[in-house]
Amino acid sequence: MSLFRSEEHLDNWLRANKREQGAVTSLDTLWCLAKAWYVVPRLPDWKPSARDASQAVINSVGLTGEFWTLP
Amino acid sequence: MTDDALRIFIYERVIESGKPPSSIDIGMHFDVAPAVVRDRLAALKIGKTVLVHPESHEIWMAGPFASKPSGHSLTDGTTTWEANCVWDMFGVTMLVGRALRGKAKCPDCGEIMHVECDPAELPSDESRVVHFLVPARHWYADIGFT
Numbered sequence A: 001m002s003l004f005r006s007e008e009h010l011d012n013w014l015r016a017n018k019r020e021q022g023a024v025t026s027l028d029t030l031w032c033l034a035k036a037w038y039v040v041p042r043l044p045d046w047k048p049s050a051r052d053a054s055q056a057v058i059n060s061v062g063l064t065g066e067f068w069t070l071p
Numbered sequence B: 001m002t003d004d005a006l007r008i009f010i011y012e013r014v015i016e017s018g019k020p021p022s023s024i025d026i027g028m029h030f031d032v033a034p035a036v037v038r039d040r041l042a043a044l045k046i047g048k049t050v051l052v053h054p055e056s057h058e059i060w061m062a063g064p065f066a067s068k069p070s071g072h073s074l075t076d077g078t079t080t081w082e083a084n085c086v087w088d089m090f091g092v093t094m095l096v097g098r099a100l101r102g103k104a105k106c107p108d109c110g111e112i113m114h115v116e117c118d119p120a121e122l123p124s125d126e127s128r129v130v131h132f133l134v135p136a137r138h139w140y141a142d143i144g145f146t
Helices: A007-016 A027-037 A051-060 B003-017 B023-030 B034-043 B086-096
Strands: A002-004 A023-025 B050-052 B059-062 B072-075 B080-082 B100-105 B112-117 B129-132
Touching: A002 A007, A007 B129, A023 A027, A027 A051, A027 B086, A027 B129, B003 B023, B003 B034, B003 B059, B003 B086, B023 B034, B034 B050, B072 B086, B086 B100, B086 B112
Parallel strands: none
Antiparallel strands: A002 B129, A023 B129, B050 B059, B072 B080, B072 B100, B100 B112
């Protein structure tokens, strides 16, 4: 995923690269997603998140629907 | 060298130095041969968190940290960390545990954007937008592209 200066820059890039728009979020939403997603993997009892737990994190910051559904 | 000990060492080293350890670094720490380390890294089953490069067999990414510049970097003025994407820039901040200054390049115009990344404070910029090109169901099909 990439950060664009504005929606206008994103639109320019999509046109120039003949890409369909995926999903757009704010930096605030991404910050919330990162805060919930990244537990500290150097802790001794760390385990990889199960699929359902990861999905719950994604949905918890308001990212729902087919685009945001993990396999 | 258990999987847990290896994981903990990788993250302690990358958080401290900004770079994932090489197989030589890991081998020296655990007193094992680099070839043994590379085999263990390839077999490390910790989800998609630590991935090795298909050719060098060295650590390619230890999510959210990248081993090479990807256009998303952070610094505290002394150490520089590389992230895999803008999401991972915030992930690096969360794991390092303090405010860092991030830089990301706009894919459209190439301008370098400065992003204040603070684990305790939401970013204040409202004009910039984050674009996810790949749907979640395909994120891990080609993690490099994603």
